[in-house]
Structures are given as C-alpha cells and as structure tokens.
Amino acid sequence: MNIPILRLALRSLFGRGRVWLLLALPVVLVVLSILLRLASTGGTPAGAQDFLQVFGIGIVVPLVTMLATTTLINSEFDDGSIIYLLSKPVSRVTIIASKALVVLAAATVCGAVPMFVAGLVLTGGSGGVAPAGLVAGLVAAAAYVGIFIGLATVMKRSVLGCLLYWLIWESTISSLISPVKWLSARAWGDSVMQAVASIIGDGRPPVPSPYAVLAAVVALAAGVVLAGRRLAAMTLSED
Amino acid sequence: MSDLQLTDVSRRYGNVVAVAGVTMHIEPGITGLLGPNGAGKSTLLSLMAGLLPPSTGTVTIGGRPTRGNVEIYSQIGLVPVQESLYDFLTGEQFVRLNADLQRIPQPDAATKHAIGLVDMAAAADRKISTYSKGMKQRIKVASALVHGPQVLLLDEPFNGMDPIQRRHMMGLLTSFAESGRTIVFSSHILEEVEQIARQIEVVVAGRHAASGDFAEIRRLMTDRPNQYLVRSSDDRRLATLLLAEPSVRGARLRGTNALEVEADDLGRFAQVVPRLAREHGIRIIELTPTDESLESVFSYLVNT
Numbered sequence: 001m002n003i004p005i006l007r008l009a010l011r012s013l014f015g016r017g018r019v020w021l022l023l024a025l026p027v028v029l030v031v032l033s034i035l036l037r038l039a040s041t042g043g044t045p046a047g048a049q050d051f052l053q054v055f056g057i058g059i060v061v062p063l064v065t066m067l068a069t070t071t072l073i074n075s076e077f078d079d080g081s082i083i084y085l086l087s088k089p090v091s092r093v094t095i096i097a098s099k100a101l102v103v104l105a106a107a108t109v110c111g112a113v114p115m116f117v118a119g120l121v122l123t124g125g126s127g128g129v130a131p132a133g134l135v136a137g138l139v140a141a142a143a144y145v146g147i148f149i150g151l152a153t154v155m156k157r158s159v160l161g162c163l164l165y166w167l168i169w170e171s172t173i174s175s176l177i178s179p180v181k182w183l184s185a186r187a188w189g190d191s192v193m194q195a196v197a198s199i200i201g202d203g204r205p206p207v208p209s210p211y212a213v214l215a216a217v218v219a220l221a222a223g224v225v226l227a228g229r230r231l232a233a234m235t236l237s238e239d
Numbered sequence: 240m241s242d243l244q245l246t247d248v249s250r251r252y253g254n255v256v257a258v259a260g261v262t263m264h265i266e267p268g269i270t271g272l273l274g275p276n277g278a279g280k281s282t283l284l285s286l287m288a289g290l291l292p293p294s295t296g297t298v299t300i301g302g303r304p305t306r307g308n309v310e311i312y313s314q315i316g317l318v319p320v321q322e323s324l325y326d327f328l329t330g331e332q333f334v335r336l337n338a339d340l341q342r343i344p345q346p347d348a349a350t351k352h353a354i355g356l357v358d359m360a361a362a363a364d365r366k367i368s369t370y371s372k373g374m375k376q377r378i379k380v381a382s383a384l385v386h387g388p389q390v391l392l393l394d395e396p397f398n399g400m401d402p403i404q405r406r407h408m409m410g411l412l413t414s415f416a417e418s419g420r421t422i423v424f425s426s427h428i429l430e431e432v433e434q435i436a437r438q439i440e441v442v443v444a445g446r447h448a449a450s451g452d453f454a455e456i457r458r459l460m461t462d463r464p465n466q467y468l469v470r471s472s473d474d475r476r477l478a479t480l481l482l483a484e485p486s487v488r489g490a491r492l493r494g495t496n497a498l499e500v501e502a503d504d505l506g507r508f509a510q511v512v513p514r515l516a517r518e519h520g521i522r523i524i525e526l527t528p529t530d531e532s533l534e535s536v537f538s539y540l541v542n543t
Contacts, residue, residue: 080319084325089341236288236319
C-alpha cells in the first residue's frame with residue numbers, strides 16, 4: 001500500500017461534493033429501516049433479512065461501490081490523470097490495490113456498517129441479522145469492486161458500463177435465469193447473508209456460502225490484476 | 240548519465256504502425272520533437288517515459304531501460320498534455336503529492352522550491368479547478384520538477400499559453416537545461432521549437448524524418464521547391480522571363496489565365512518577381528503559395 005495514494009484517494013472521495021451522494025444512500029437505508037420498524041408492530045427477522053437483501057445488497061452496496069470505484073479508478077483511466085501516479089516509482093499493482101482498499105473502506109463505512117445498523121434497528125439484535133448484514137455487505141462490496149475495476153479495463157467510458165452491468169446483469173438477468181447466480185455478486189451477498197443469519201426462511205441460499213466468499217475474493221483479485229495489466233501500456237494522449 | 244537512447248524503436252497497434260524504426264540519441268540540453276499532429280510524437284514520448292512497451296527496440300536512460308523498472312521514474316519528470324489532473328487539490332497539494340510519491344527527503348522544501356521556479360507561489364493555495372490553462376501547465380511543470388529529475392519530458396508544453404507565459408516557460412526550460420539536464424518537448428510549431436531547442440528531431444508519420452540543429456532544419460524546410468500560383472496581365476511573357484532566373488525551376492501555363500511556378504530559393508524568388516514585373520511592365524494580379532501548409536513541408540522532408 002502507498003500512503004500518498006491512499007491519502008489522495010480519501011481526499012478524492014470525501015473532499016468533494018460527491019461525498020453527499022455517497023452518504024445519502026446509507027442514510028436512506030437506516031431511515032427506511034427506522035420507518036419500517038415504526039410501521040410494523042411485529043417485525044420478523046425474516047422480514048428484516050428480506051429488506052437488507054433487497055435494499056442493502058441489491059441497491060445501496062452496489063451503488064456506493066460503483067460511485068467510489070468510478071471516482072477513484074474508472075474516471076482516472078478515462079481522463080488520463082492516472083498518468084501522474086504511473087510516472088512515479090510505485091508499482092502498478094500497488095497503485096490499484098491502494099485505490100481498491102479505499103473503495104472497500106468506503107463501501108464498508110457507507111454500505112456494510114449501515115446494513116449492520118439497519119439490522120439492529122429492525123430486529124434489535126435477534127436472529128443474527130445485523131452481523132449477517134455486515135458480513136454480506138462486505139462480501140458483495142469486494143465482488144463489486146473487482147467487477148467494476150475489471151469493466152474499467154475493457155471499456156472506454158466505463159461509468160455507463162458499470163451502471164448497465166448492475167441494472168441488466170445483477171438486477172434483471174440473475175433473477176430470471178437461475179444458473180447466473182453462480183456469477184452474480186448479489187447472489188453471493190445473499191448467500192452469505194442467509195448463511196450467517198441462519199434463519200430457516202425462504203429455503204436454501206442461492207449458492208454455498210464458502211463458494212460465495214471465495215468467488216468475491218477471486219473477483220476482487222482479478223479486477224486488481226487486470227487493471228494493473230491494463231496500466232502496463234498507456235499513452236500520454238491520443239496524439 | 241542522463242542520455243536518452245532509442246534504438247530501432249517501433250510501436251504497433253494491431254496492424255497500425257504508430258512509430259517505426261526510430262533510433263535517436265538525445266544528450267543533455269533541450270531537444271525539440273517536431274512533427275504534424277498524429278505523427279506519433281505522444282507515442283514516442285510515452286515510449287521514452289516507459290509508459291508504453293515498444294513492439295521492438297529499446298529505450299534507455301543513462302544505459303538503464305525505461306521499461307519494466309519503476310525506479311527509473313525518480314530520474315524522469317513527465318508533463319502530459321491533457322488538462323485533467325487532480326483539480327480538487329490546491330496547487331501546493333498537487334506538487335506535494337508528487338514529492339511524496341517520489342519519496343524525496345525534504346518534500347516541504349522541494350515543493351516550495353518547485354512552485355517558486357514556475358512562479359506560482361501566489362496561487363499555490365487555490366484549488367487547481369480555478370486555474371487558467373497556463374497556470375495548470377505551470378503547476379504540472381512544477382510537479383514534474385519537484386524531485387530534480389535528470390530527464391524532463393513534456394508533451395506540447397506551450398499549448399494554450401499566451402506569449403508572456405510562453406516566454407516564461409521557455410526561460411524556465413532553458414535554465415533547467417543549463418544545469419546539465421536532458422529536456423525533450425514535442426510541438427507541431429517550428430518557430431516554437433527553434434526558439435529554445437538546441438537539437439531538433441523531426442517525426443512524420445511515425446518515422447524519424449530529420450535530425451539536426453535548428454539552422455539545418457530551417458534550411459531543409461525553406462530551401463525546398465515551393466509552388467506558386469501567379470496571375471498577371473501577361474502570363475506567357477512572365478513565364479519566359481522567370482525561366483531565365485536561376486531560382487526558378489519550372490513554369491507552366493494553367494488554363495488561359497494562370498501560371499504555376501516552382502521556385503527553389505524562397506528569398507530570391509520573392510525579389511525576382513516584382514523586379515521582372517516592374518522592368519517589363521507586367522501587372523501582377525495574384526501570387527499565392529500553393530503548398531505552404533506544414534504538412535507539405537513535412538511530407539517534403541520525408542521524401543528526401
């Protein structure tokens with residue numbers, strides 16, 4: 001890890017106007033959970049888990065991760081400002097790994113931790129829903145970081161690509177075509193959620209949770225390595 | 240120690256050849272990389288900076304390859320052309336970032352010094368997003384100089400600068416070169432290059448077209464055959480008279496009311512035409528150079 005790059009990434013994420021967008025999503029998540037708690041008299045752990053899966057893993061975690069990844073990685077690739085980091089005695093993989101670490105930290109603070117808080121609000125600590133939300137949020141975030149970075153290496157204007165990937169692949173196709181769950185960050189998060197919460201609710205988790213964790217780690221590592229390789233050949237301008 | 244050596248360097252993108260078989264030896268001092276847009280100047284600078292792997296050939300600085308060796312960047316300062324930089328930082332924070340990334344011993348003092356060099360101390364606390372184009376260019380140069388590199392590479396450094404900023408930047412590069420460092424900058428403007436560059440390397444269509452000091456390059460560019468279109472009150476007689484002049488290579492009637500002339504020596508030809516016209520009472524209606532564009536100058540260089 002490289003300290004100046006970590007500091008720069010933190011400034012880039014939290015020192016600009018977009019920090020409000022980053023913070024708005026978790027606030028909405030927690031506020032919604034409070035409203036749900038107030039509205040329903042007998043909130044069940046299963047209901048809380050559903051809410052966290054649909055709104056937390058389905059929306060807040062991918063959006064927060066997308067915002068952080070595109071700010072720190074994709075847009076710097078696209079506009080060429082990454083050159084200032086590349087022309088320094090720092091290895092390519094360290095550059096990307098440092099940035100990925102900050103993205104993960106942001107996803108933890110603005111995605112996984114709010115899921116924990118929302119879980120506590122909804123269940124008051126029963127059924128293990130809150131810690132399940134934390135762990136599942138982390139696993140999904142790790143997978144999304146890797147996937148979004150990977151997209152940045154194969155497309156030119158990748159911010160739109162990330163958005164389309166999330167809308168089409170994760171939100172639509174993976175719920176329509178069952179085998180896609182093996183390749184879906186959302187399904188991995190759901191699986192971990194169900195395994196940790198250990199609620200016998202709506203059947204088995206989509207995929208075995210060890211596989212889900214492993215897949216998320218592989219996706220993250222693959223994204224970092226791919227991006228490092230893409231950085232191995234850069235031009236100063238289009239000439 | 241700070242010599243930049245390119246040996247038979249080529250770079251292909253699929254079937255497209257961006258740079259073909261370039262061999263250059265660049266010594267300390269200022270070298271201008273001159274060529275029309277799209278000639279491969281940026282690709283060449285990227286190859287020099289080790290950002291882009293050559294398809295064939297090698298690039299070395301002081302004998303060490305620039306590729307696959309990130310430690311070489313402590314020897315290189317790079318000023319890219321694009322304006323996008325971390326513009327949520329202040330100028331000082333940006334230069335300091337570069338100092339920190341270079342892990343130099345006294346980053347604070349070096350940052351101050353570099354900002355002073357480009358005359359940006361007054362605006363150093365402002366966010367880069369508020370800077371003008373010329374100020375951005377200067378802060379980029381400060382960030383590239385902060386670690387005192389042996390080699391400074393600049394991509395179109397004078398783009399978007401007004402004449403005063405340009406003169407200031409030229410002075411800065413000149414003084415940096417006087418301390419024994421190697422400076423390479425790209426440009427598509429001959430006048431810009433010949434003002435400060437001791438050595439000029441001309442690149443056209445990815446090839447190394449010419450090399451020399453500015454006097455040689457200027458001679459190559461102006462002493463080439465020039466084409467003119469002349470309209471006069473008596474084209475046929477004018478053609479006869481012109482052909483007697485040693486500076487004129489050829490004259491051809493075009494249609495009924497125009498004359499195409501090819502001349503060798505621009506200076507001489509410019510005197511000959513009015514003299515002949517005056518002596519023989521021929522009225523010149525129009526005299527237009529037909530291939531003055533830079534591209535034709537470059538294509539001439541490539542073909543010789």
